[in-house]
Amino acid sequence: MSVEFDCCSFFKAVADANRVKIMLLLARGEMSVSAICKHFKMKQPSISHHLGVLKSAKVVECRKEGKEVFYRLNQCCVSSRCSDFMQRFAEKTGKGAAGD
Amino acid sequence: MSVEFDCCSFFKAVADANRVKIMLLLARGEMSVSAICKHFKMKQPSISHHLGVLKSAKVVECRKEGKEVFYRLNQCCVSSRCSDFMQRFAEKTGKGAAGD
């Protein structure tokens, strides 16, 4: 029933080119915020903002080590959300499923 | 190289609860605009706007019949975009892929 809203927080998170770029960086392994910053023209608070959006959507996770925070991709989240979504729109053979 | 931007137009399109609801309706088969409208509180121009966004992203297609326009889900688009995206973030075994 609230499936649409649930998937939307994920899709909103990945519907930004800069956030996708962050995700692509993290797909190779965890990185600290400052390391991520080096790949962008944006200022650090903007990066932190994007990381916050990704984290709220469970797309990334983080751990603290000393003064640094290392972010990593939650690959399971990405694939489960995508495959869930795909399935929801798979061709039905006759019987409907979702209600109004 | 422009993969992120490309996928973003799709994700932007599906990152809205009302548009996902439209997609769920269309997953059962094609519908005219006025038929879609009956499922929402929004006014018709808003529905047309959302249909336009979905159409630009290739998520839906339409055909005209008399004064009505029937929209249908482009199921292939949904699944190919989702699986492309998943794959892009699949665990790499060592070699990197996407460049900066």
Next chain:
DNA sequence: ATAACATATAGACTAATGTCTATATTATAA
């Protein structure tokens, strides 16, 4: 305790998005 560094938060500003009303467009009917 103080300084220096890494990150997060707050608040301002701008741009993009969603919704509305009004109207234009296109197709059929009278």
Next chain:
DNA sequence: TTATAATATAGACATTAGTCTATATGTTAT
């Protein structure tokens, strides 16, 4: 041709989202 119905477009308005500067928080070193 005129009227009616279905859809799209234009423009106004409010809300949301992205980026910035300034600053707060937390951690390590001196």
